[in-house]
Amino acid sequence: MAEIIRNSFSWSFSQAKDFSACPRRYYWQRYGSWGGWEDMAPKGVKAAYRLKQMKNRFALSGIAVDLAVKAAIQSVSSGKETTLEEALDLAVTYLRRAWIEHMEGRWQMNPKRYTCIKEIYYGEFSPEDAEARMNWAAGIKEKVGLCLENFYGMVLPKIRQYLAKGSLVAFSETDFFEKESFTLGGIKIYAAPDTVIQFDDKLVILDWKTGRPRQFYAHQMETYGLWAQCRHEVPADNIELELVYLPDGSVQKVEYNEEVARQTFSYIRETVDDISDKLRDRDIAKNEPLNIECFGRTDKLEVCAHCNFMELCDRRFALQMGKE
DSSP states (O other), X not given: OOOOOOOOOOBOHHHHHHHHHOHHHHHIIIIITTTTTSTTSOHHHHHHHHHXXXXXXXXXXXXXXXXHHHHHHHHHHTTOOOOHHHHHHHHHHHHHHHHHHHHHTGGGTOTTTSXXXXXXXXXXXXXXXXXXXXXXXXXXXXXXXXXXXHIIIIIHHHHHHHHHHSEEEEEOOSSTXXXXXXXXXXXXXXXXXXXXXXXXXXXXXXXXXXXXXXXXXXHHHHHXXXXXXXXXXXXXXXXXXXXXXXXXTEEEEEOOOHHHHHHHHHHHHHHHHHHHTTBGGGOTTTTOBOOGGGSOOOSOHHHHTTOTXXXXXXXXXGHHHHHO
């Protein structure tokens, strides 16, 4: 008899951001797609699960960079040499494989394993249009190349310095479903910092972004501070948070102390309370959602334009917003 996988309640920064942007998207992500991997799952659940796995150009470039950066740090931590050319080759290999997987269509049977590209699926450009195809691919490769050049030129030397007097503690998996978690106040919290290095009595957490600076990234880093306190029992004053923007190589130091820790957990509790309003009896232990209509749709069409689930909300017309 197959083991039943339970849809347990958990919190992560990305989930909270989804709920804030559009409760309906949160529903599809957390509930409407659950069990969609099963052969006997209802058609709508299967569709939601398939759409959930789609990758747009931002996700593809981010994963390509993560793969290359992870390999570089693993090489450095084990005393091996690594080159920018090797990183670029690894990233481009992933991107080519993603394209092939989409065009072969195997994602229709196994969307978790094989890549479905959002822009092609929703007809934002035709793969038969050579110019559109080349422009789309060139934009991704340019961004990936710039990020990796800055990583090797500005970030990796700093990591080498850290590793010369410390050791690698944790490294997040590129498979976003394999994340470290901790429990605080009865809430299971997921956090996946990119790189964690310990030296002396300090823990340095570095997280890189392939997009432009956004204020909420600092709040995400504060969640990683809580992770370090709870998972590794490191005092707040001994935790250093560094947010790295790879497009220009800039580094933002994020303040972290006991007061920030209290504010961060308070934010987590507030968002959990908001989500609980959409659960039966407000019970996160049962984690049974109310009817889908209770998870309202955003009225910001620019949000819909970047959402994988626009098909299920009958909002394909929102794609025009993404072009304006």
